[in-house]
Amino acid sequence: MIELNDVHKSFGKVEVLKGITASVAKSEVVCIIGPSGSGKSTILRCINGLESYDRGEISVEGARVDSNDRSIVAIRTQVSMVFQRFNLFPHRTALENVIEGPLYVKKEPHEQAIARGRALLAQVGLADKAEVHPPKLSGGQQQRVAIARALAMQPKAILFDEPTSALDPELVGDVLSVMRKLADDGMTMVVVTHEMGFARDVADRVLFIDGGVIVEQGAAKSVLNQPQHPRTQDFLRRVLHPL
Amino acid sequence: MQKFFHDAVEFVPILLQGVWLTIVVTVGSLALSTVLGLVWALMRVSGIRILVWLSAALINVIRGIPIIVLLFYIYFVMPDFGIALSALQAAIIGLGIAYSAYQAENFRAGIEAIDKGQIEAAQTIGMGWWLTMRRVVLPQAVRIILPPYGNIMIMMLKDSSQASTITVAELALQGKLIASSTFKNTSVFTLVALMYLTMSIPLILLVRHFENKANRK
DSSP states (O other): OEEEEEEEEEETTEEEEEEEEEEEOTTOEEEEEOOTTSSHHHHHHHHTTSSOOSEEEEEETTEEOOTTSTHHHHHHHHEEEEOTTOOOOTTSOHHHHHHHHHHHTSOOOHHHHHHHHHHHHHHTTOGGGTTOOGGGSOHHHHHHHHHHHHHHTOOSEEEEESTTTTSOHHHHHHHHHHHHHHHHTTOEEEEEOSOHHHHHHHOSEEEEEETTEEEEEEEHHHHHHSOOSHHHHHHHHHHHOOO | OHHHHHHHHHHHHHHHHHHHHHHHHHHHHHHHHHHHHHHHHHHHTSOOHHHHHHHHHHHHHHHHSOHHHHHHIIIIIGGGGTOOOOHHHHHHHHHHHHHHHHHHHHHHHHHHTSOHHHHHHHHHTTOOHHHHIIIIIHHHHHHHHHHHHHHHHHHHHHHGGGGGGGTOOOHHHHHHHHHHHHOOHHHHHHHHHHHHHHHHHHHHHHHHHHHHHHHHO
16 A cells, blocks of 8 residues: 655765665554664654655655645645654644544534544543643643544545653553554554554564665564564664663 | 923823824734734744745845834935835835744744644645645634734834834823923933833733643643
8 A cells, every 4th residue: 555665865975765665455553663763763753745756766655745836735634643742733622633533524414523623532542631721731631532533534544653751651551552443443554653562463564674674574462572672672672672 | 200290291291193193003013913923923834845845944034134224224224216105105115024024933833733643634624835824723723822812912003113223103202202392301201111111011911811821732
């Protein structure tokens, strides 16, 4: 469903993606792991056109991703994104955040958007927070609203950019369990994460990225339990046993 | 003191005619400068090179010309090009254009203060540039823009007196006319000053209200 073919991307003179080739099938959950600055987030941002890429090709269901073309709007409504820092609209309530896209981009009827928005908030366990503004919610609650906002566009895939990295440790579980349920329901997901437990239990496949290239990839359990490449082994050792 | 009150009773009705014109000039040019300023600011943040350049050039040209020269130009020079405006129209347009530069810089600062993540979040739910501005950026920028906007309102109220230079009989000119025909300079200009102050006070309170509201969030 999502195809990346030899994708290159530079910021100024620094090449952050040095030829990424990967694909994500429908209903597949792919976790991208790797050290900071390895280009993980950039891959996600290129997939839905928040960043342009210099060479190679990215396509979503056969449509080429071009951040400078009008077609990007259609792709973005099919591939939603959840950010590390939530990026909820602070001047609108939780429910208004969720129905913003359906109302103003998809032009759904008001009643229908509200009904579905409330159902989505219930799905992420926040039915009682519909009328609350984001600054009054905890980080975990904000991130779940952000997931509901992404789901409201009825996307075919969701990209998660370190969705739990900005959360207090005790709030991480709530968000991960919502994501696990999405995966169980067959949502196609690409997740940049440092949560190795989540990757091992939920992901179908794991990509280990370092220095702008895919160093190792494969079934989640095999990459995480028996990494083949020394860099992967070293990275996992540092993450899993920091002391 | 008694003499002052006696003069006040005599002159206030005439000065009030000037007050009315002052309000018309201020409100008219405020509206025009707001609309133009918003257009310049949106051009400036559009990311389209020619529009960015054009708006930057316009703002600098407008900022670099004194208001009084702009007013003379519109009132005295434009008729040579076949555009003859009444003094009131010329005043509103001149002050509106002059202040649009300051409005634009204020709007731009407010827009650019909005976190980039907000714009990205809007993009990822499929919003285009204009929808992102209207639904996400501008509603949040208003909170930042309002306190300086209130200050600009106060400055415009006072600068509306420059319309007197092109014969608009607003408060300052009305005062000057009375003073020069009665020689009661002290009474007349004290009254004029008090009237400007009276009009400014509600605006000053409004600015304070905006500031409190902005700080609370």
